[in-house]
Amino acid sequence: MVHKHCTKEQFTQAKIRLKEIEKQMCIYAPGFHSVGQDRPGSEDILAMSMVKRSKNETRDIGILFDDNPLQETFTFYAAKSMREGSDLYFKRADIVQNISMKELENNLESHCKLALEHLDLWKLEDLSKM
Numbered sequence: 001m002v003h004k005h006c007t008k009e010q011f012t013q014a015k016i017r018l019k020e021i022e023k024q025m026c027i028y029a030p031g032f033h034s035v036g037q038d039r040p041g042s043e044d045i046l047a048m049s050m051v052k053r054s055k056n057e058t059r060d061i062g063i064l065f066d067d068n069p070l071q072e073t074f075t076f077y078a079a080k081s082m083r084e085g086s087d088l089y090f091k092r093a094d095i096v097q098n099i100s101m102k103e104l105e106n107n108l109e110s111h112c113k114l115a116l117e118h119l120d121l122w123k124l125e126d127l128s129k130m
Helices: 008-028 101-106 108-121
Strands: 047-053 057-065 074-084 087-099
Touching (some): 008 047, 008 057, 008 101, 008 108, 057 108, 074 101, 074 108, 087 108, 101 108
Antiparallel strands (some): 047 057, 057 074, 074 087
């Protein structure tokens, strides 16, 4: 486990709850699929990512554990990358930060909606060249 401020029990419970959130995100973000919890190396990390790919664009919404020593909180983010020729462009924004798992669960639909709105609004000129 790579998180300093999380007991094994907290980690296990959060991992189970993130799996349930992942199921709900599939409903709130149609066309996105999970790449977070089941890939090799992810078993020690409290994070998940839902991705939608097209020919020149990748959209990503996800959740990261903040590893805060004072309380168990998470960040919900949106990220977009676009390829133009051999150039790659990227942008990421935190939709909400330092939220509890309960708030994340209770407001998941609105967080997903806001993230998807960001992704729809971001054009190539809004992204940074990598």
